[in-house]
Amino acid sequence: MTRSFIARLLVVAVAAAMTLPAVAATQLTGAGSTFDYPFFSKAFYTYSQKNPNVTVNYQSIGSGGGIQQFTAKTVDFGATDVPMNPQELARAGQPVLQIPVTLGGAAIAYNLPGVTQQLRLTRQTVADIYLGTITKWNDPGIVKTNAGVKLPDMPIVVVHRSDGSGTSYIFTDFLSHVSPQWKARGGTGKSVSWPAPSAVGAKGNEGVAGQIRSTPGAIGYVELAYVIENNMANALLQNRAGRWVAITPETVAAAAATKPEVSATNFSIVDAPGENSWPISGYSWIVIWKKPSDPVRGRLVHDVLAWLVGPEGQANAKSVDYVPLPPNVQATALATLRQMQL
Numbered sequence: 001m002t003r004s005f006i007a008r009l010l011v012v013a014v015a016a017a018m019t020l021p022a023v024a025a026t027q028l029t030g031a032g033s034t035f036d037y038p039f040f041s042k043a044f045y046t047y048s049q050k051n052p053n054v055t056v057n058y059q060s061i062g063s064g065g066g067i068q069q070f071t072a073k074t075v076d077f078g079a080t081d082v083p084m085n086p087q088e089l090a091r092a093g094q095p096v097l098q099i100p101v102t103l104g105g106a107a108i109a110y111n112l113p114g115v116t117q118q119l120r121l122t123r124q125t126v127a128d129i130y131l132g133t134i135t136k137w138n139d140p141g142i143v144k145t146n147a148g149v150k151l152p153d154m155p156i157v158v159v160h161r162s163d164g165s166g167t168s169y170i171f172t173d174f175l176s177h178v179s180p181q182w183k184a185r186g187g188t189g190k191s192v193s194w195p196a197p198s199a200v201g202a203k204g205n206e207g208v209a210g211q212i213r214s215t216p217g218a219i220g221y222v223e224l225a226y227v228i229e230n231n232m233a234n235a236l237l238q239n240r241a242g243r244w245v246a247i248t249p250e251t252v253a254a255a256a257a258t259k260p261e262v263s264a265t266n267f268s269i270v271d272a273p274g275e276n277s278w279p280i281s282g283y284s285w286i287v288i289w290k291k292p293s294d295p296v297r298g299r300l301v302h303d304v305l306a307w308l309v310g311p312e313g314q315a316n317a318k319s320v321d322y323v324p325l326p327p328n329v330q331a332t333a334l335a336t337l338r339q340m341q342l
Contacts, residue, residue, distance in 0.1 A: 026297070027056070028077075028304060029056075029075045029076050030056060030057070030058045030066075030076060031059035031070070031075045032061065032063050032067065032080050033063045033166050034060045034061070034167070034223070035063075035081045035223045036101070036102060037060040038226070038229070038320045039102050039104075039317055039322045041320075042316045043308055044056040044058060047307060054304065060206070062164055063165055063166030063167075064165065064191065065163065065164065066079050067080055067088055067164075067287070070287055076288075077287060077288045077301060078286070079284065079285070079286050080285055081165070081166020081170055082166045082169040082190065084096060084098060084264075094289065096288070096289065097288050097340065098287050098336070099286045099287075099288070100283045100329050101283075102317060103324070103325060104224055104252060104281070104284065104322050104323065105224050105251070105255075105282070106167055106170055106221045106222060106224070106247075107222055107235075107247045107280075108121060108235040109212050109221075109232040109234045109235075110218065110219040110233055110235065111215060111219075112154070112216070112233065113152075114150075115149060118235065119146055119235045120146055120238070121145065121235045121236070121237055122141075122238045123174075123178040123271070124178060125141050125145070126237070128141060128179075129156055129158060130160075130175060130186070130194070131179070131181055131182055131185065131195055131196065132197050132198070132199075134156065135197070136154065137154045137155075137156055138153050152217075156217055157198050158198050158218075159199075159202060159211045159212050159220030160199055160200070160201055160202075160221075161202065162201030162203050163191075164191050165190050165191070166282075167205060167221065167223060168189070168190055168221075169190045171221040173188045173268055173270045174279055177270055205222055205223045206226065208221070209226045209227070221280065224247055224321050224322075225320055227247075237280075240271050240274075243275050245277070247280075249322065249323045251277060252323045254278070255277035256283075257274070258272040258274050261332075268282070283325075286305060288301055288305070290339060290340060290341060291341040295342050299342050302340050305337055306337055309333035310330060
């Protein structure tokens with residue numbers, strides 16, 4: 001079953017549920033991270049097949065939008081690739097629970113017609129491309145790590161997210177770890193200023209993937225599931241240990257294994273140590289109200305999320321190229337859910 005087919009099935013399931021009497025099904029709503037969408041499509045469809053009295057309509061609008069809709073109380077939960085910060089929590093106006101829900105990685109995807117070999121990029125080269133100090137594909141910095149590859153004299157088009165994005169947070173956190181220049185000029189955040197003169201924005205992981213695919217010479221950061229779904233060329237990166245690694249569920253899991261304990265205030269796993277660690281990896285989070293205004297809907301949200309972060313829900317991750325939460329992080333997620341006041 002492909003991810004595209006799963007997504008279509010989810011839409012059909014939601015539409016069907018909306019035509020039934022209210023007593024037959026309850027539709028929960030969520031919004032946020034595009035990083036999570038392939039995983040949520042599969043998992044929520046599976047849940048509704050097992051529990052036909054509940055459907056989940058998830059809007060893939062970006063982490064920033066998800067936090068805004070959650071804070072405005074127009075959805076039952078938000079999803080974000082970076083936990084809400086103290087300012088966002090203050091704006092929420094009441095206690096919020098933040099729960100790790102999945103684990104994934106961002107690939108460095110590119111579009112270079114005629115180049116069939118997989119490129120190798122150092123951490124500093126990626127930073128220099130996004131700083132705009134490397135502007136051509138045949139720059140000596142790229143040529144040096146790609147011996148034997150005929151690189152074109154072609155401008156690099158730097159693609160980034162145009163919306164408030166947790167994927168951007170993970171990527172810019174990586175850049176800030178590896179480049180003092182980036183940390184000073186761009187910094188880490190869901191929305192930053194992109195200094196490269198050729199920078200082009202696109203909405204969502206879907207939009208970035210589409211922009212790269214349609215633009216010869218483009219490069220950008222895209223969640224792994226979208227890269228595999230679209231058969232996109234992507235680079236080997238030199239990680240902190242100096243090893244050339246490919247992005248796979250296994251190398252993302254290796255990065256996560258270097259940080260056994262995570263929390264909403266201590267969550268970064270970018271540029272992790274370890275020979276097999278993928279350097280642009282991160283957890284994604286669901287945000288819910290600690291004391292829901294509607295206890296009945298709150299109980300349904302609790303039950304769906306308890307299934308999602310537990311072994312049965314996490315079993316859906318591998319089939320769509322995500323990494324199941326490590327057992328200790330599943331335990332952390334379930335313990336946080338138990339704090340709901342229902």
